[in-house]
Amino acid sequence: MAKRYWLFKSEPNCFSIEDLQNEPHQTACWDGVRNYQARNLLRDEIKKGDRVFFYHSNAKPPGIVGICEVVRSGYPDYTAQDPTSDHPDPTATPQNPIWYMVDVKLKEILPEMIPLNTLKETPGLEEMMVCQRGARLSVQPVTPEQWAIVMNLIKRKK
């Protein structure tokens, strides 16, 4: 199975890339996703070894702040079954967990973030989902071409 690429959004005041860095082994489970389209990606498509852009949404400015690796493929998000969690779902059970998550490990915090503005201005990224108006999906596919273009932007800043 070829390696695939993704973009995960998080609000920095909720879970920032620094928070990920502070986790043991710089690894965290990407829990709390409660959207079916994103759930399907987490459950079926996102596999160990895939690469992920860590994106800060609702930030000033918003943008890509780091690179992660998926270290565990989709498995049930048991936090949905915990009434004291941040995103409980009373209909989720061990037999029918409904919601899924993956584990991600931090590879790199970018010395300089790539703001959304830059992505929008970069040729070849016009079709990138995060650049589209009203793209709310919190877990998004990234094509290999888009990944390479963004990696070039990152290299250029170093």
Place this chain on the structure above:
DNA sequence: GCCAACGTTGGC
């Protein structure tokens, strides 16, 4: 803080 875009809910 505003508001456009989107997803979900629920009455019918």
Place this chain on the structure above:
DNA sequence: GCCAACGTTGGC
């Protein structure tokens, strides 16, 4: 199954 109302997301 339609669709209006509502809640949420997230850029600005």
